[in-house]
Amino acid sequence: MDRLIFDSRNSQYKTPFGAVPCGRPITLTLFPPADCAGGCLVAHLEFAGQTLEYPLSPVSGDEGYTVTYPAPAEPELIWYCFRLERRDGSQVWLGKNGLCGEGQAACWQQTVYDDTLSTPEWFGKGVTYQIFPDRFHRTAIPDPTGMLGDRIVHQNWEELMEYLPDEHGEIRNRDFFGGSLMGIEEKLPYLKELGISTLYLCPIFESDSNHRYNTGDYDKIDPMLGTQEDFSRLCQKAHALGIHVMLDGVFNHTGNNSRYFNALGAYPSLGAAQSQESPYYPWYNFQEWPRHYDCWWGIHTLPAVNESHPTYIHFIIEGDDSVIRRWLRAGADAWRLDVADELPDEFIARIRRVMMEEKKESFLMGEVWEDGSNKIAYSRRRKYLLGRETHGLMNYPFRVSAMDYLRGGDAAAFREAMETIRENYPRPAFYSCMNMLGTHDNPRILTLLGTFPKEAPHTRTERAHYRMTPEEYHRGCRLLQTGAIILYAFPGSPTIFYGDEAGMEGYEDPFNRGTFPWGHEDRMLQRRFALLGSLRNNRLSLQKGDLHWLQAQGHGLAFARTLGDEITIAATNAGDEPVFMTFDWPGDLATDALTGQQFLAVDGKITICLSPLDGVLLV
Numbered sequence: 001m002d003r004l005i006f007d008s009r010n011s012q013y014k015t016p017f018g019a020v021p022c023g024r025p026i027t028l029t030l031f032p033p034a035d036c037a038g039g040c041l042v043a044h045l046e047f048a049g050q051t052l053e054y055p056l057s058p059v060s061g062d063e064g065y066t067v068t069y070p071a072p073a074e075p076e077l078i079w080y081c082f083r084l085e086r087r088d089g090s091q092v093w094l095g096k097n098g099l100c101g102e103g104q105a106a107c108w109q110q111t112v113y114d115d116t117l118s119t120p121e122w123f124g125k126g127v128t129y130q131i132f133p134d135r136f137h138r139t140a141i142p143d144p145t146g147m148l149g150d151r152i153v154h155q156n157w158e159e160l161m162e163y164l165p166d167e168h169g170e171i172r173n174r175d176f177f178g179g180s181l182m183g184i185e186e187k188l189p190y191l192k193e194l195g196i197s198t199l200y201l202c203p204i205f206e207s208d209s210n211h212r213y214n215t216g217d218y219d220k221i222d223p224m225l226g227t228q229e230d231f232s233r234l235c236q237k238a239h240a241l242g243i244h245v246m247l248d249g250v251f252n253h254t255g256n257n258s259r260y261f262n263a264l265g266a267y268p269s270l271g272a273a274q275s276q277e278s279p280y281y282p283w284y285n286f287q288e289w290p291r292h293y294d295c296w297w298g299i300h301t302l303p304a305v306n307e308s309h310p311t312y313i314h315f316i317i318e319g320d321d322s323v324i325r326r327w328l329r330a331g332a333d334a335w336r337l338d339v340a341d342e343l344p345d346e347f348i349a350r351i352r353r354v355m356m357e358e359k360k361e362s363f364l365m366g367e368v369w370e371d372g373s374n375k376i377a378y379s380r381r382r383k384y385l386l387g388r389e390t391h392g393l394m395n396y397p398f399r400v401s402a403m404d405y406l407r408g409g410d411a412a413a414f415r416e417a418m419e420t421i422r423e424n425y426p427r428p429a430f431y432s433c434m435n436m437l438g439t440h441d442n443p444r445i446l447t448l449l450g451t452f453p454k455e456a457p458h459t460r461t462e463r464a465h466y467r468m469t470p471e472e473y474h475r476g477c478r479l480l481q482t483g484a485i486i487l488y489a490f491p492g493s494p495t496i497f498y499g500d501e502a503g504m505e506g507y508e509d510p511f512n513r514g515t516f517p518w519g520h521e522d523r524m525l526q527r528r529f530a531l532l533g534s535l536r537n538n539r540l541s542l543q544k545g546d547l548h549w550l551q552a553q554g555h556g557l558a559f560a561r562t563l564g565d566e567i568t569i570a571a572t573n574a575g576d577e578p579v580f581m582t583f584d585w586p587g588d589l590a591t592d593a594l595t596g597q598q599f600l601a602v603d604g605k606i607t608i609c610l611s612p613l614d615g616v617l618l619v
Contacts, residue, residue, distance in 0.1 A: 005031055008108050009419060009423055013029050014026070015027050019373070019424065020071050020112055022112055023072075024112075030064060030065055035087050036086055038058075041054040041082055042080060046079065047383075048072065048076060054069045055067070071110075074114075077373075077381065081108065082094040111373050113429075114388055122244060123334065123493055124492055126244075127196050127197055127198070127494050129191055131199065131201050133204055134225075135513055135516065136184055139183050144224065147222075148222075149207075153177070153178055157177060158515065161511075161514065162174075162510075164460065171510075174209065175210060177210075180224065180225050180230075193530055195530060197243055201246065203247075204222060204248075205221065206223070213250050214253075214256070218316070235330070235332065246336055248338055249338060251343060253303060253305060255301060258271070259271065272290075284304070296339070296342075307343055308347070316351075317347075317350045318350065328355065329358070334363035334364070335363075335364055336367065336434075337365065348366070348384070351364060363391050364390050370396065370397065371420065373425055385429045390429075392429055395421070395434055398490070402414060402487070403448065406483050407452045407453075408452075408574070411557035412553055414557060432492065435494055437483055441509070443512050444497075444507075444511075444512045445480060445483070446468075446500065447507060450472040450479075451476075466507065473505075475613070476505075482572045482613055482614060484532055491561075502521035502522055502526060531594060548560040550581075555574045558571035560583075571618065573615065577612060578609050578610060580608070580610075581608050583606055586604070589601065590618045593617045594616060606618075
């Protein structure tokens with residue numbers, strides 16, 4: 001039998017699979033060329049700064065070698081390869097890139113995490129809905145008099161947002177449509193029909209911009225959205241429907257027009273930009289007070305804070321009435337950390353500890369755009385997923401690889417990208433990912449799918465007014481429905497960016513942040529998303545079942561989710577030609593839960609023909 005030398009994802013070569021808890025024994029088996037006569041495992045522990053060697057032992061009655069070594073007692077990132085001894089006395093190294101000379105072996109990654117702090121299951125099992133609060137639903141046209149900043153309110157819900165720079169060349173995001181917490185509350189029955197179990201709200205605290213990522217006051221709901229009482233009532237009514245509420249925590253920076261910086265004097269308190277005697281002055285890093293200071297990505301309206309300062313930590317996290325505690329008490333169930341890369345590890349760990357004290361089943365999500373298990377940010381290897389910081393991360397690798405597949409890429413590349421994440425992430429974190437196709441930071445998924453490969457219009461005005469042709473829209477909808485099958489069947493929480501299920505389109509910010517088209521929704525898309533939500537909520541295999549790849553080649557992708565005797569197969573075709581697939585099946589019939597079509601099993605196998613830009617969910 002032909003065997004690989006070593007495969008870290010195959011139980012014949014490595015057990016257990018993937019990341020392991022602290023202290024767990026790890027067994028590796030390899031089958032080197034016949035001229036090898038032993039060797040050792042070389043393991044570098046990155047955080048401990050140690051390199052350890054473990055001798056290989058022959059496998060009895062076989063041509064292989066094995067080694068069992070203990071995972072460290074503390075969370076760690078291990079990089080390992082093998083040094084092999086040849087019978088002629090020479091050495092060769094074995095890494096991910098095969099047999100090679102010393103110093104040339106690409107190491108495998110072994111994640112070691114603390115499993116003593118449990119991860120709440122409710123997030124990963126359910127469906128998440130992301131809302132940009134100003135644009136979801138309003139109950140009345142608000143009066144901005146007396147509110148922070150120079151606000152403009154659109155009278156017509158359906159008109160175009162402002163998108164051109166002002167006379168100073170800045171885009172101020174000061175135009176509002178008046179979506180509110182009461183508006184969201186009014187639409188809770190709609191969200192329940194979609195099968196939503198987590199409501200993720202972009203920032204809701206007082207701010208002078210419509211996106212509210214430049215916080216003005218962490219202790220106050222923006223008055224255009226409502227009051228703390230409105231927020232608590234929204235949470236209560238959401239909870240009654242089985243829906244959790246996640247808040248967006250923007251703790252790396254504030255607004256310059258905030259209670260704490262107060263560059264424009266909008267607040268009666270003394271801000272850091274007004275006096276070096278301000279209690280908030282130590283929160284910011286000034287090069288030349290008050291004009292030159294650290295700010296987020298060089299944007300002067302977003303002064304960066306010093307997250308290590310004791311008074312800031314007390315205010316945000318550890319005080320008896322800290323921001324984290326206060327809003328959990330008010331009804332929130334989760335926090336999503338904006339730009340988690342720019343928050344110190346200890347800051348994130350403190351948030352998790354306080355959340356567990358305040359509300360044991362609360363959930364902490366981090367915004368990270370890459371593989372969060374080995375991310376280097378600002379020259380430091382991060383520890384988001386080692387069991388003491390975030391419970392899960394936004395799964396941008398899923399979004400990127402799914403988009404590539406849907407726009408003509410090879411299904412094998414999607415499988416490889418997801419297997420890398422599955423191998424590197426602790427299982428609780430992998431099943432707690434926020435999986436998405438669309439977000440507030442990307443052009444609308446429908447536009448990206450429908451217009452590909454055509455380039456976006458060159459000017460902002462052209463992009464602002466662009467609407468897809470009927471042909472582009474039809475193709476985009478077909479591909480979105482195909483992608484939604486993958487999204488809802490994959491481990492982690494499938495996440496909808498508000499309005500994607502209703503047919504919203506648009507290029508980059510702010511065009512991806514239009515108002516929800518109440519009364520003009522794409523009903524076909526809505527029904528498909530509602531059906532997928534129902535299936536996700538009723539099939540345990542989709543919530544927490546094991547993942548098995550069945551096919552990943554060309555435009556054809558298929559995987560199974562299994563839990564006990566329950567099996568669900570997601571199969572998709574993102575190409576323009578039919579794709580045939582054959583699967584093992586335990587029963588006599590398989591039914592596509594999306595259409596009701598049935599397939600007869602012959603000799604324990606079913607064969608299906610997937611039409612172009614289509615898919616099935618077999619149960």
